[in-house]
Amino acid sequence: MTDPLLSVRDLRVRFEGESGEVRAVDGVSFDLDAGETLCLVGESGSGKTVTCEALTRLVPADLDGEIRFGGRNLLDCSETELREVRGSSVAHIFQNPQGALDPVYSVGDQLREGVERNRDVTGEEAREVAIDLLDRVGIPEAAARYDDYPHEFSGGMKQRVVIALALSGDPDLLVADEPTTALDVTIQAQILDLLRDLQAERDVGVLFVTHDLGVAAQVADRIVVMYAGKVMERGGVSAIFDSPGHPYTRALMRCLPGVGSALDPIPGDPIDPTDPPEGCRFHPRCTAAVRACESGDQPPLRDADPSDDAGDSGDADHCVSCVFYGPDYDRADLASSVPLAGVQTEGDDD
Numbered sequence: 001m002t003d004p005l006l007s008v009r010d011l012r013v014r015f016e017g018e019s020g021e022v023r024a025v026d027g028v029s030f031d032l033d034a035g036e037t038l039c040l041v042g043e044s045g046s047g048k049t050v051t052c053e054a055l056t057r058l059v060p061a062d063l064d065g066e067i068r069f070g071g072r073n074l075l076d077c078s079e080t081e082l083r084e085v086r087g088s089s090v091a092h093i094f095q096n097p098q099g100a101l102d103p104v105y106s107v108g109d110q111l112r113e114g115v116e117r118n119r120d121v122t123g124e125e126a127r128e129v130a131i132d133l134l135d136r137v138g139i140p141e142a143a144a145r146y147d148d149y150p151h152e153f154s155g156g157m158k159q160r161v162v163i164a165l166a167l168s169g170d171p172d173l174l175v176a177d178e179p180t181t182a183l184d185v186t187i188q189a190q191i192l193d194l195l196r197d198l199q200a201e202r203d204v205g206v207l208f209v210t211h212d213l214g215v216a217a218q219v220a221d222r223i224v225v226m227y228a229g230k231v232m233e234r235g236g237v238s239a240i241f242d243s244p245g246h247p248y249t250r251a252l253m254r255c256l257p258g259v260g261s262a263l264d265p266i267p268g269d270p271i272d273p274t275d276p277p278e279g280c281r282f283h284p285r286c287t288a289a290v291r292a293c294e295s296g297d298q299p300p301l302r303d304a305d306p307s308d309d310a311g312d313s314g315d316a317d318h319c320v321s322c323v324f325y326g327p328d329y330d331r332a333d334l335a336s337s338v339p340l341a342g343v344q345t346e347g348d349d350d
C-alpha cells in the first residue's frame with residue numbers, strides 16, 4: 001500500500017474572537033489519495049472552508065494536529081517552505097473567481113507569471129505554456145484571448161482562467177472550495193466536467209468543498225460530512241448515499257432538492273460556535289437523540305459495517321460518529337426515527 005497523498009490527523013483550528021474562542025475545526029481526520037476526489041460537505045459554518053485553508057496555513061489561527069503531505073507535516077514547515085507548497089504542489093480554487101485574478105494585468109500575463117514562478121521556463125516558452133493552459137481549460141481561441149483582462153471574461157470563463165492559474169504550478173493537490181457555487185447551473189456542470197477531465201489526466205488529488213450534496217454525488221469518490229467542526233460521518237460516495245448512518249447525514253439528504261419529499265431544511269439552528277453543546281454536537285437538533293447523546297465528547301468515529309471486511313460494500317472507511325453505532329445501542333433503532341432518502345450516484349450505474 002502506498003501512502004496517501006494527503007493525510008490529515010486530528011486537525012484543530014481555534015480563533016480568538018471577541019465573544020470567545022471559536023473551535024472552527026475540532027479534531028478532523030481524513031486521507032486523500034492521488035487521483036481521488038474527496039468532498040467536504042455540511043451546513044454553512046461547519047468548518048469546511050477553514051479546514052481547506054488550514055492545509056496550507058492560510059488561516060490566522062492556532063493550528064494543531066498533523067497535515068502530512070509530500071513526506072512532511074505542513075504544520076511544522078517554515079513560512080518559506082509553505083510559500084513554495086502553496087504556489088506549486090497545492091493549489092487553491094475559491095468560490096469567487098473575481099478575487100483570484102488581478103484586474104490590472106491581462107490573464108495571459110498572470111498565467112505566464114505563474115508558469116515562470118513554478119516551472120523551469122521563461123519568456124516565449126512560458127507564454128506558450130500559458131496559452132496551452134488556457135486552451136486546456138476550454139477558453140476558445142486561447143492565443144487571441146491572452147492579452148485580455150479578467151473583466152473581459154464571463155463568470156464561467158473567469159473560473160476556467162482561475163483553474164488554469166491553479167494548474168500553472170502543476171499541483172499534486174487541488175483544493176476547490178465551492179468552485180461552482182457562484183456560477184449558473186449549465187456553467188457549473190461544464191466546470192465540474194473540466195475538473196474531472198483534468199484530474200484524470202494529471203492524477204491530482206482534489207479536495208472539493210460543497211454544501212450541495214447533489215454536486216458531491218457527481219464529483220466525489222469519498223465524502224467527509226462535517227458539522228460544527230467535527231466529522232459526523234465519512235465514507236465512499238455510494239456508502240454515504242446508499243446507507244447514510246448519521247442522522248445529520250440523513251437530514252442533509254432530505255434537504256436535497258428532488259429527493260424524497262419537498263425541500264425540508266434541518267429543523268433548529270446551527271450551534272453557537274463559541275459555545276458548542278456537550279455530547280454529540282448535533283444532538284439538540286437530532287430527532288433520534290437519546291440521553292447518551294447529551295454528555296461527554298463527540299462519539300468516536302466507528303466502523304459503519306463491522307460485519308463486512310470491505311469485501312461486499314468495498315468500503316472499510318465508512319464510519320459514523322453516533323452513539324447508535326456504539327456497543328450500547330442498536331443502530332436499527334435509528335431507521336425508525338429518521339427516514340432515509342436515496343439518491344443516484346455515479347457509481348450506481350456500473
Ligand SMILES: Nc1ncnc2c1ncn2[C@@H]1O[C@H](COP(=O)(O)OP(=O)(O)OP(=O)(O)O)[C@@H](O)[C@H]1O
Pocket residue numbers: 015016017022023024042043044045046047048049050051211273
Ligand atoms: N477568521 C475567523 N475568525 C473567527 N471565526 C472564524 C473565522 N473564519 C471562520 N470562522 C468561524 O469558523 C466556523 C467555520 O467557518 P467555515 O467558513 O469554515 O464554514 P463553512 O463550512 O465553510 O461554511 P460555508 O458553507 O458558509 O462556506 C464558523 O463558525 C465561522 O464563523
Ligand code: NI
Pocket residue numbers: 048049050177
Ligand atoms: Ni465555506
